[in-house]
Amino acid sequence: MAVPKRKTSKSRKRKRRTHYKISAPTLTECSHCGEPKLPHNLCMNCGYYKGKQILEIKK
Numbered sequence: 001m002a003v004p005k006r007k008t009s010k011s012r013k014r015k016r017r018t019h020y021k022i023s024a025p026t027l028t029e030c031s032h033c034g035e036p037k038l039p040h041n042l043c044m045n046c047g048y049y050k051g052k053q054i055l056e057i058k059k
C-alpha cells in the first residue's frame with residue numbers, strides 16, 4: 001500500500017474541508033396537493049405517491 005510521505009497538517013486538512021458544505025434539499029411540488037416534497041418520495045402532507053394514496057393522514 002502506498003503511504004503518504006508527510007502527515008497532513010491540521011491546517012491543510014481544514015483548508016481542504018472548506019469546500020465541504022451541505023446543500024439545500026431539492027424540492028418538487030406534489031402533484032396531488034401542491035405542497036413541496038422530496039422527489040421520488042411519498043408526500044408527507046397528503047400521503048400520495050404516483051397518484052395513489054399510500055398513507056392515511058389523520059388530522
Ligand SMILES: [Zn+2]
Binds near residue numbers: 047
Ligand atoms: Zn401531497
